[in-house]
Amino acid sequence: MQTNMQRLADHLIRYCKRPDHVEHEQTAIHRAIVNDSSLVDQPNFTRISTRTLHELFREYDQRFFLGQTMQLVHQRSGSLNFRLSKRMTKTGGKTTRIDYGHTSASGRVRSYEITLSSHLLFQGFKTPDPKERVSGVVCHDRLEATQRIFEHEMLHLMEMLLWVHSSCAETRFKSIARRMFGHTESTHQLPTRGEFAKRRYGLTAGQRVEFQHEGERLTGFVNRIGQRATVLVRHPGGELYSDGHRYRKFYVPLGQLAPESMKRD
Ligand SMILES: [Zn+2]
Structure with a gap:
Protein backbone atom coordinates (compact mmCIF):
# COMPACT_ATOMS: atom_id res chain seq x y z
CA MET A 1 0.00 0.00 0.00
CA THR A 192 -13.79 40.32 -7.58
CA ARG A 193 -16.71 42.70 -7.55
CA GLY A 194 -14.39 45.70 -7.20
CA GLU A 195 -12.21 44.74 -10.15
CA PHE A 196 -15.29 43.92 -12.19
CA ALA A 197 -16.82 47.34 -11.44
CA LYS A 198 -13.57 49.01 -12.41
CA ARG A 199 -13.29 47.23 -15.72
CA ARG A 200 -16.91 47.22 -16.75
CA TYR A 201 -17.95 50.63 -15.51
CA GLY A 202 -14.65 52.39 -14.87
CA LEU A 203 -15.54 52.73 -11.19
CA THR A 204 -13.19 52.64 -8.22
CA ALA A 205 -13.67 53.34 -4.54
CA GLY A 206 -12.95 56.98 -3.72
CA GLN A 207 -13.93 58.16 -7.18
CA ARG A 208 -16.24 61.19 -7.62
CA VAL A 209 -19.44 60.30 -9.42
CA GLU A 210 -22.82 61.67 -10.50
CA PHE A 211 -26.20 59.99 -10.54
CA GLN A 212 -29.91 60.77 -10.77
CA HIS A 213 -32.00 60.54 -7.61
CA GLU A 214 -35.70 61.42 -7.68
CA GLY A 215 -35.21 63.75 -10.62
CA GLU A 216 -32.22 65.48 -9.11
CA ARG A 217 -28.60 65.19 -10.23
CA LEU A 218 -26.45 64.35 -7.20
CA THR A 219 -22.68 64.33 -6.90
CA GLY A 220 -20.72 62.33 -4.37
CA PHE A 221 -17.98 59.77 -4.08
CA VAL A 222 -17.91 56.01 -4.18
CA ASN A 223 -17.38 54.69 -0.68
CA ARG A 224 -17.77 50.97 -1.29
CA ILE A 225 -18.55 48.70 -4.21
CA GLY A 226 -20.74 45.70 -3.61
CA GLN A 227 -23.79 44.48 -5.47
CA ARG A 228 -24.43 48.22 -5.79
CA ALA A 229 -22.13 51.14 -5.03
CA THR A 230 -22.40 53.00 -1.76
CA VAL A 231 -22.14 56.68 -2.66
CA LEU A 232 -21.69 59.41 -0.06
CA VAL A 233 -23.18 62.82 -0.91
CA ARG A 234 -22.41 65.94 1.15
CA HIS A 235 -25.61 67.01 2.93
CA PRO A 236 -26.11 69.24 6.00
CA GLY A 237 -28.68 66.79 7.39
CA GLY A 238 -26.50 63.74 6.83
CA GLU A 239 -24.42 61.66 9.17
CA LEU A 240 -21.12 63.09 10.45
CA TYR A 241 -18.09 61.28 9.11
CA SER A 242 -14.52 61.28 10.40
CA ASP A 243 -13.42 63.83 7.78
CA GLY A 244 -15.65 66.36 9.56
CA HIS A 245 -18.29 66.53 6.83
CA ARG A 246 -21.88 65.35 6.84
CA TYR A 247 -22.96 62.87 4.18
CA ARG A 248 -26.08 61.09 3.08
CA LYS A 249 -25.57 57.54 1.91
CA PHE A 250 -27.08 56.20 -1.34
CA TYR A 251 -27.04 52.68 -2.75
CA VAL A 252 -26.81 53.07 -6.49
CA PRO A 253 -26.76 50.37 -9.20
CA LEU A 254 -23.31 50.44 -10.82
CA GLY A 255 -24.71 51.12 -14.28
CA GLN A 256 -26.41 54.33 -13.10
CA LEU A 257 -23.20 56.04 -11.99
CA ALA A 258 -21.18 58.33 -14.21
CA PRO A 259 -17.84 59.96 -13.46
CA GLU A 260 -18.40 63.51 -12.25
CA SER A 261 -18.40 65.96 -15.15
CA MET A 262 -15.41 68.28 -15.35
CA LYS A 263 -17.26 71.40 -14.25
CA ARG A 264 -16.91 71.83 -10.48
CA ASP A 265 -18.99 74.10 -8.30
ZN1 LIG B 1 -4.21 27.55 -2.91
Whole structure:
Protein backbone atom coordinates (compact mmCIF):
# COMPACT_ATOMS: atom_id res chain seq x y z
CA MET A 1 0.00 0.00 0.00
CA GLN A 2 2.83 2.34 0.91
CA THR A 3 4.30 1.90 -2.57
CA ASN A 4 1.21 3.42 -4.16
CA MET A 5 1.69 6.59 -2.14
CA GLN A 6 5.39 6.64 -2.87
CA ARG A 7 4.73 6.22 -6.58
CA LEU A 8 2.35 9.17 -6.67
CA ALA A 9 4.64 11.33 -4.57
CA ASP A 10 7.53 10.58 -6.97
CA HIS A 11 5.26 11.27 -9.91
CA LEU A 12 4.45 14.78 -8.58
CA ILE A 13 7.97 15.61 -7.49
CA ARG A 14 9.53 14.45 -10.75
CA TYR A 15 6.78 15.43 -13.19
CA CYS A 16 8.53 16.86 -16.20
CA LYS A 17 6.48 16.77 -19.40
CA ARG A 18 6.87 19.23 -22.23
CA PRO A 19 4.55 22.27 -22.01
CA ASP A 20 2.85 21.30 -25.29
CA HIS A 21 2.04 17.87 -23.84
CA VAL A 22 0.47 19.55 -20.80
CA GLU A 23 -1.55 21.91 -23.01
CA HIS A 24 -2.66 19.01 -25.15
CA GLU A 25 -4.01 17.19 -22.09
CA GLN A 26 -5.72 20.34 -20.75
CA THR A 27 -7.36 20.96 -24.13
CA ALA A 28 -8.47 17.32 -24.32
CA ILE A 29 -10.20 17.71 -20.95
CA HIS A 30 -11.82 20.96 -22.14
CA ARG A 31 -13.15 19.14 -25.21
CA ALA A 32 -14.32 16.12 -23.23
CA ILE A 33 -16.32 18.30 -20.85
CA VAL A 34 -18.01 20.27 -23.65
CA ASN A 35 -18.76 17.10 -25.64
CA ASP A 36 -19.77 14.73 -22.89
CA SER A 37 -21.15 16.77 -20.05
CA SER A 38 -24.91 16.95 -19.83
CA LEU A 39 -24.94 20.50 -18.47
CA VAL A 40 -21.85 22.19 -19.87
CA ASP A 41 -22.64 22.50 -23.56
CA GLN A 42 -20.31 25.38 -24.46
CA PRO A 43 -17.03 26.82 -23.16
CA ASN A 44 -18.89 29.82 -21.72
CA PHE A 45 -21.47 27.60 -20.08
CA THR A 46 -24.46 29.11 -18.35
CA ARG A 47 -25.10 26.19 -16.00
CA ILE A 48 -22.82 23.95 -14.00
CA SER A 49 -23.43 21.29 -11.37
CA THR A 50 -21.29 19.20 -9.07
CA ARG A 51 -21.59 16.46 -11.70
CA THR A 52 -19.33 18.55 -13.90
CA LEU A 53 -16.80 18.65 -11.03
CA HIS A 54 -16.95 14.84 -10.79
CA GLU A 55 -16.33 14.67 -14.54
CA LEU A 56 -13.37 17.04 -14.24
CA PHE A 57 -12.02 14.95 -11.39
CA ARG A 58 -12.16 11.74 -13.46
CA GLU A 59 -10.37 13.40 -16.38
CA TYR A 60 -7.60 14.95 -14.26
CA ASP A 61 -7.16 11.82 -12.23
CA GLN A 62 -6.63 9.73 -15.37
CA ARG A 63 -4.47 12.17 -17.29
CA PHE A 64 -2.36 13.68 -14.52
CA PHE A 65 -2.53 11.55 -11.38
CA LEU A 66 -2.11 7.98 -12.69
CA GLY A 67 -5.79 7.21 -11.97
CA GLN A 68 -4.78 6.66 -8.33
CA THR A 69 -6.46 9.51 -6.45
CA MET A 70 -9.50 7.65 -5.13
CA GLN A 71 -7.34 4.76 -3.98
CA LEU A 72 -5.26 7.25 -2.04
CA VAL A 73 -8.38 8.84 -0.53
CA HIS A 74 -9.45 5.40 0.68
CA GLN A 75 -5.98 4.62 2.01
CA ARG A 76 -6.33 7.75 4.10
CA SER A 77 -9.71 6.45 5.34
CA GLY A 78 -11.35 9.40 3.67
CA SER A 79 -14.19 10.35 1.39
CA LEU A 80 -14.15 13.00 -1.33
CA ASN A 81 -16.89 15.53 -2.05
CA PHE A 82 -17.34 18.31 -4.55
CA ARG A 83 -19.33 21.47 -4.00
CA LEU A 84 -20.24 24.69 -5.79
CA SER A 85 -20.65 27.80 -3.70
CA LYS A 86 -22.49 31.01 -4.51
CA ARG A 87 -21.26 32.52 -1.27
CA MET A 88 -17.55 32.32 -1.92
CA THR A 89 -17.08 35.79 -3.35
CA LYS A 90 -13.36 36.30 -2.90
CA THR A 91 -11.68 33.04 -3.91
CA GLY A 92 -12.31 30.84 -6.91
CA GLY A 93 -11.74 27.57 -5.08
CA LYS A 94 -11.07 25.93 -1.75
CA THR A 95 -10.00 22.48 -0.60
CA THR A 96 -10.67 21.35 2.93
CA ARG A 97 -9.97 18.30 5.02
CA ILE A 98 -12.16 17.48 7.97
CA ASP A 99 -10.75 15.03 10.52
CA TYR A 100 -13.47 13.44 12.59
CA GLY A 101 -11.04 12.13 15.15
CA HIS A 102 -12.71 8.72 15.45
CA THR A 103 -13.31 5.62 13.38
CA SER A 104 -16.81 5.37 12.03
CA ALA A 105 -18.63 2.14 11.11
CA SER A 106 -17.54 2.58 7.48
CA GLY A 107 -13.99 3.25 8.59
CA ARG A 108 -14.14 6.81 7.14
CA VAL A 109 -12.47 9.16 9.58
CA ARG A 110 -11.92 12.18 7.42
CA SER A 111 -13.44 13.86 4.41
CA TYR A 112 -11.87 15.95 1.70
CA GLU A 113 -13.90 18.55 -0.11
CA ILE A 114 -13.18 20.67 -3.18
CA THR A 115 -15.41 23.73 -3.54
CA LEU A 116 -15.49 26.04 -6.54
CA SER A 117 -17.08 29.48 -6.48
CA SER A 118 -19.91 29.49 -9.01
CA HIS A 119 -20.39 33.13 -8.02
CA LEU A 120 -17.00 34.17 -9.42
CA LEU A 121 -17.18 31.85 -12.42
CA PHE A 122 -20.42 33.43 -13.58
CA GLN A 123 -19.28 36.95 -12.83
CA GLY A 124 -16.49 36.83 -15.39
CA PHE A 125 -16.58 36.12 -19.13
CA LYS A 126 -19.54 38.33 -19.96
CA THR A 127 -17.89 40.65 -22.46
CA PRO A 128 -17.61 39.75 -26.18
CA ASP A 129 -13.85 39.02 -26.01
CA PRO A 130 -13.19 38.03 -22.42
CA LYS A 131 -9.82 37.20 -20.92
CA GLU A 132 -9.14 36.50 -17.26
CA ARG A 133 -5.89 35.54 -15.58
CA VAL A 134 -6.26 32.55 -13.31
CA SER A 135 -3.20 31.02 -11.61
CA GLY A 136 -1.13 33.29 -13.83
CA VAL A 137 -2.57 31.77 -17.01
CA VAL A 138 -4.72 33.75 -19.45
CA CYS A 139 -8.09 32.03 -19.83
CA HIS A 140 -10.40 32.77 -22.73
CA ASP A 141 -13.57 31.17 -21.51
CA ARG A 142 -15.36 30.11 -18.35
CA LEU A 143 -14.44 26.45 -18.72
CA GLU A 144 -10.72 27.26 -19.03
CA ALA A 145 -10.97 29.31 -15.83
CA THR A 146 -12.85 26.47 -14.13
CA GLN A 147 -10.06 24.07 -15.14
CA ARG A 148 -7.29 26.34 -13.84
CA ILE A 149 -9.04 26.63 -10.46
CA PHE A 150 -9.77 22.90 -10.40
CA GLU A 151 -6.12 22.10 -11.18
CA HIS A 152 -5.01 24.29 -8.27
CA GLU A 153 -7.46 22.58 -5.91
CA MET A 154 -6.48 19.11 -7.15
CA LEU A 155 -2.90 19.89 -6.14
CA HIS A 156 -4.06 20.95 -2.67
CA LEU A 157 -5.90 17.64 -2.44
CA MET A 158 -2.86 15.65 -3.59
CA GLU A 159 -0.59 17.43 -1.10
CA MET A 160 -3.06 16.74 1.72
CA LEU A 161 -3.27 13.09 0.71
CA LEU A 162 0.47 12.59 0.34
CA TRP A 163 2.01 14.95 2.84
CA VAL A 164 -0.98 16.07 5.01
CA HIS A 165 0.13 19.71 5.04
CA SER A 166 -0.64 21.75 1.92
CA SER A 167 0.18 25.35 1.13
CA CYS A 168 0.17 27.06 -2.24
CA ALA A 169 2.51 29.71 -0.81
CA GLU A 170 5.27 27.15 -0.43
CA THR A 171 7.93 26.03 -2.88
CA ARG A 172 6.81 22.42 -3.33
CA PHE A 173 3.30 23.43 -4.38
CA LYS A 174 4.50 26.20 -6.70
CA SER A 175 7.01 23.89 -8.34
CA ILE A 176 4.48 21.11 -9.02
CA ALA A 177 1.86 23.64 -10.23
CA ARG A 178 4.31 25.11 -12.70
CA ARG A 179 5.59 21.82 -14.10
CA MET A 180 2.30 19.99 -14.15
CA PHE A 181 -0.12 22.73 -15.22
CA GLY A 182 1.96 25.73 -16.30
CA HIS A 183 0.65 27.85 -13.41
CA THR A 184 2.88 30.81 -12.64
CA GLU A 185 0.89 32.29 -9.75
CA SER A 186 -0.78 30.87 -6.70
CA THR A 187 -3.83 33.08 -6.63
CA HIS A 188 -7.30 31.62 -6.52
CA GLN A 189 -8.70 34.80 -7.88
CA LEU A 190 -11.12 35.60 -10.56
CA PRO A 191 -12.01 39.27 -10.72
CA THR A 192 -13.79 40.32 -7.58
CA ARG A 193 -16.71 42.70 -7.55
CA GLY A 194 -14.39 45.70 -7.20
CA GLU A 195 -12.21 44.74 -10.15
CA PHE A 196 -15.29 43.92 -12.19
CA ALA A 197 -16.82 47.34 -11.44
CA LYS A 198 -13.57 49.01 -12.41
CA ARG A 199 -13.29 47.23 -15.72
CA ARG A 200 -16.91 47.22 -16.75
CA TYR A 201 -17.95 50.63 -15.51
CA GLY A 202 -14.65 52.39 -14.87
CA LEU A 203 -15.54 52.73 -11.19
CA THR A 204 -13.19 52.64 -8.22
CA ALA A 205 -13.67 53.34 -4.54
CA GLY A 206 -12.95 56.98 -3.72
CA GLN A 207 -13.93 58.16 -7.18
CA ARG A 208 -16.24 61.19 -7.62
CA VAL A 209 -19.44 60.30 -9.42
CA GLU A 210 -22.82 61.67 -10.50
CA PHE A 211 -26.20 59.99 -10.54
CA GLN A 212 -29.91 60.77 -10.77
CA HIS A 213 -32.00 60.54 -7.61
CA GLU A 214 -35.70 61.42 -7.68
CA GLY A 215 -35.21 63.75 -10.62
CA GLU A 216 -32.22 65.48 -9.11
CA ARG A 217 -28.60 65.19 -10.23
CA LEU A 218 -26.45 64.35 -7.20
CA THR A 219 -22.68 64.33 -6.90
CA GLY A 220 -20.72 62.33 -4.37
CA PHE A 221 -17.98 59.77 -4.08
CA VAL A 222 -17.91 56.01 -4.18
CA ASN A 223 -17.38 54.69 -0.68
CA ARG A 224 -17.77 50.97 -1.29
CA ILE A 225 -18.55 48.70 -4.21
CA GLY A 226 -20.74 45.70 -3.61
CA GLN A 227 -23.79 44.48 -5.47
CA ARG A 228 -24.43 48.22 -5.79
CA ALA A 229 -22.13 51.14 -5.03
CA THR A 230 -22.40 53.00 -1.76
CA VAL A 231 -22.14 56.68 -2.66
CA LEU A 232 -21.69 59.41 -0.06
CA VAL A 233 -23.18 62.82 -0.91
CA ARG A 234 -22.41 65.94 1.15
CA HIS A 235 -25.61 67.01 2.93
CA PRO A 236 -26.11 69.24 6.00
CA GLY A 237 -28.68 66.79 7.39
CA GLY A 238 -26.50 63.74 6.83
CA GLU A 239 -24.42 61.66 9.17
CA LEU A 240 -21.12 63.09 10.45
CA TYR A 241 -18.09 61.28 9.11
CA SER A 242 -14.52 61.28 10.40
CA ASP A 243 -13.42 63.83 7.78
CA GLY A 244 -15.65 66.36 9.56
CA HIS A 245 -18.29 66.53 6.83
CA ARG A 246 -21.88 65.35 6.84
CA TYR A 247 -22.96 62.87 4.18
CA ARG A 248 -26.08 61.09 3.08
CA LYS A 249 -25.57 57.54 1.91
CA PHE A 250 -27.08 56.20 -1.34
CA TYR A 251 -27.04 52.68 -2.75
CA VAL A 252 -26.81 53.07 -6.49
CA PRO A 253 -26.76 50.37 -9.20
CA LEU A 254 -23.31 50.44 -10.82
CA GLY A 255 -24.71 51.12 -14.28
CA GLN A 256 -26.41 54.33 -13.10
CA LEU A 257 -23.20 56.04 -11.99
CA ALA A 258 -21.18 58.33 -14.21
CA PRO A 259 -17.84 59.96 -13.46
CA GLU A 260 -18.40 63.51 -12.25
CA SER A 261 -18.40 65.96 -15.15
CA MET A 262 -15.41 68.28 -15.35
CA LYS A 263 -17.26 71.40 -14.25
CA ARG A 264 -16.91 71.83 -10.48
CA ASP A 265 -18.99 74.10 -8.30
ZN1 LIG B 1 -4.21 27.55 -2.91
